[in-house]
Amino acid sequence: xxxxxxxAHGSRRQQSNDEVIVLAEKLKLNCADQYDIIxxxxxxxxxxxxxxxxxxxxxxxxxxxxxxxxxxNSGRHVVEDIPNIVNDTQPHYPSIDIKIAPHLGAxxxxxxxxxxxxxxAK
Amino acid sequence: xxxxxxxAHGSRRQQSNDEVIVLAEKLKLNCADQYDIIxxxxxxxxxxxxxxxxxxxxxxxxxxxxxxxxxxNSGRHVVEDIPNIVNDTQPHYPSIDIKIAPHLGAxxxxxxxxxxxxxxAK
Numbered sequence: 106x107x108x109x110x111x112x113a114h115g116s117r118r119q120q121s122n123d124e125v126i127v128l129a130e131k132l133k134l135n136c137a138d139q140y141d142i143i144x145x146x147x148x149x150x151x152x153x154x155x156x157x158x159x160x161x162x163x164x165x166x167x168x169x170x171x172x173x174x175x176x177x178n179s180g181r182h183v184v185e186d187i188p189n190i191v192n193d194t195q196p197h198y199p200s201i202d203i204k205i206a207p208h209l210g211a212x213x214x215x216x217x218x219x220x221x222x223x224x225x226a227k
Numbered sequence: 228x229x230x231x232x233x234x235a236h237g238s239r240r241q242q243s244n245d246e247v248i249v250l251a252e253k254l255k256l257n258c259a260d261q262y263d264i265i266x267x268x269x270x271x272x273x274x275x276x277x278x279x280x281x282x283x284x285x286x287x288x289x290x291x292x293x294x295x296x297x298x299x300n301s302g303r304h305v306v307e308d309i310p311n312i313v314n315d316t317q318p319h320y321p322s323i324d325i326k327i328a329p330h331l332g333a334x335x336x337x338x339x340x341x342x343x344x345x346x347x348a349k
Contacts, residue, residue, distance in 0.1 A: 113299070116302055118302055121302045124301065125300070128337070132342070135338050136345075173345045175341075181240060206348035209299075209344055210246060215250070218331055218334055218336045219233070219297075222328050222334050223258075223262075223328050226293045226295070
């Protein structure tokens with residue numbers, strides 16, 4: 106069973122965290138054919154934190170997990186913090202394959218997203 | 228002349244800021260047919276700040292400017308800080324039409340970007 110764990114930074118503003126949770130729900134509707142389990146999690150400041158998000162996926166029956174950083178830049182959070190937390194959590198689940206996806210800014214699709222969003226300005 | 232001003236948060240890590248500047252350069256190559264002038268700017272912590280970015284666009288001959296927030300969530304920066312700075316700057320250029328685009332997380336294309344990025348995990 107494949108799981109997708111969307112990880113945002115986490116905000117003191119609950120509305121921002123709720124947007125990420127809603128986005129994970131939308132992902133469930135859009136890629137249920139590719140991922141059996143989808144959860145949202147946060148690096149800090151909000152629940153669910155990454156280790157608990159990984160546990161949720163495993164409890165739901167995941168045998169492999171893609172951790173998807175919802176970050177635009179390859180800052181310290183993407184380069185160090187998320188990999189460190191995943192590496193610290195991995196030994197608790199030796200039979201589960203956990204991989205980290207690139208940050209969003211690295212995608213070729215970002216160009217299209219930027220131009221479409223700019224053109225939506227009112 | 229239409230200008231696009233890409234605004235990221237700004238980081239103490241210069242590599243993150245450089246990524247935004249490179250992204251603006253890529254945008255120049257990809258939407259020169261839609262925008263005559265493209266610059267990158269930052270909300271804080273890095274040069275160029277938003278008022279100077281707007282000035283750069285005007286100095287280059289812009290008659291309209293789209294400010295494009297390079298942000299994923301509708302946090303305080305998107306909802307208050309960027310609009311406040313743009314509103315404070317606008318009176319200096321009464322003949323220039325300055326609009327703010329939605330944040331990236333609001334786009335329908337985000338779904339596609341997320342799924343493609345997840346599938347790129349190695």
